[in-house]
Amino acid sequence: MSKDLPQPQQSEEVDLGQLFKLIGNAFSNLFRFIGSIFNKLFLAFVWLVFFVKKHAVKLAIAGVVGIVLGIVLEKTSEPVYKSSITVKQNYETGENLYNTISYYKDLIKQEDISTLKSVLGVKEEEAASILNFEIEPLISENEKLQEFDTYLKTLDTSLTKTVDYKTFLKNSKEHNHQYQQITIKAKERNNFKTVFRKIIASIDSNTYFKREQEKDLRELKEQASAISKALVKSDTLLAVYQKAIVKSAENNNDSQAQITIANKGNQSSTKEFELYNKDLELRQELVEIEREIANKEHIIEITSSKQDSGTIDDKKELFGNMISPKLYYAIILVGLTFITLLCLRIVNFLERYKDKI
Template sequence: MSNKENTSEEIDLGQLFKLIGDGLNKLFRFIGNIFKGVFHLIIQFLQFLRINFLKFVIAGLVGVAIGWYWDSVSKPVYRSSMIVEPNFNSAQQLYNNVEFYNELAKEGAYQTLASSLKISDKEAETITKIEIEAFSDDNQKLKQFSDFVSKLDSISRMSLSYEDYLKNFNNINARFHKIQLEGINPEVAKKCQKAIVRSIENNDYFKTQKKTNELNLRISDSVIRKQLIDVDSLTSFYQSLKLLELKRPENSSGTSINLSSENQNLDRSEIALLNEAKILNTEIIKLNQEKADSENIINVISDFPNKGALVNDFLLKKKVLIPLIFILLTFLSLVLLSLNKYLKNYNIGND
């Protein structure tokens, strides 16, 4: 019985190994066929390029000629940038206004654009694009996250991670924003700056927010300064007490011990008052910085330059874009013709 069982087990193992071997062979053949198919497609694509190479060259040369002429007759475009810091949650309104200006420039509504930006109609006609985008890096985002977390309660602080904050971060949340104006007049951006800023500063809601903030800062400043005066008065009082204790005669050893203990208490109290005064002075410095930061509804960090910089992006030149478009159109046309030819031959072969 044992010999028969061993023989049957050997047969089963042999069949198992044969099945595994067949499976591996099929897998390797399948992978090999994939590589062969990919290689075949690459060869066909290279043959297609070789056969039609002259057509692509002609299309590119024609595109270069047209693009070169287009660039030569086109007026130069100038770009100007301004960095701003919106206060009192005015970033959304600023984005809306800039997008409105950009739509007017695209649609050619130059009279409305001129009225909005307080410039002449001819100057408005020179504007081709007005855009706004967030101007922030990882360090600024990390600082904003730290400031945001400091205002939360302990439970919310523990449940919010930096990754979660970044997922919900958008352009409106950034502290600084870049307004970019492009046009054929290099000086028009500077003339538009005041109108862009005043469009936010003249908003009644933001005016009220600014006045309320100024009032709160004045109240906080007066309270802190009063506390600082009280701390200085207490410090002077403790110093006077120390002088009195020093002038008092020492009649006995017990009295001397009590005096030493009282002096130590006075020293500790004076140190505590000095620390409190330091904290209050730090708060005054922060308040002064906050006053400076919130003095305007829109802080202009960097003005528009008096003259914009010439836009000279190589990839945006017509002599680069037009040839690429012509070559792409030629490629698509040849592919469609080849596909049409293949479909005709396929129908004939199946008939």
């Protein structure tokens, strides 16, 4: 019976050996699979290089034709003029502003010139010349990071770990950003200042925002009034302390005029000094409130304008970048030529298997 005891141990060693062998084979197969993928990618790259080399002349001709086409269209097409303004939203007017621009765009799409003329307050020929309205936020990546940092500070500590930067950007709305750029494109060089003012006026006349503005201004002015009254009392009290100090100095009895309180680090300060610091704090707070009042005077305001009468817009958008028409059509024709040649090559390759089907 004792001779049979080692047998299970030998069986376990055999099983472990087979297990390690299976693991080794699995890794070998995995590495071979990854290697085959890289090999196929390399072969595809080499094939693509030779394919482009073979058809380089055709692609070059397509590029030249695209440049010539861009020049011709640039010379013969009707010019498009654009003008833009930057606005600052002092209230949460973004959604309303975007809806207004969307409404104008729908009127243009429907060719409802009479309604567009009426809402913009312009002549019919000026309304008919407008091709499009655009609006986009003006914000840099650094400002987005600052907004994200500010947003995290408003959350509970346990929630900050569940929110990342990409999720924040995905959930943020473009109309929530304070600065927005509004652009008008038209067929004629008109003065767009009237149109821009009409857009701003449509937001300023909103009943809800006007009511919010009135409440904010009333509250801020009450705060400013309270601080101003406190400053008057502070100045009066400060004058009393100064008179007391002068009087005590004349009597060589400074100890009776000063009220000393202990601070950390065995430092001390007089009541006069404390009152002076408090006075500075109140004045700084008053300046901030007055600045806020100045901001709240306008629901939305124009901070800058570019070319009220419009400048020629001859750029084309490709993959999010604005480029010249010559380069645009050159890239388009080269791309179409490449795709066509590639499709013909694939069809010829499939023709070889036609008889086998």
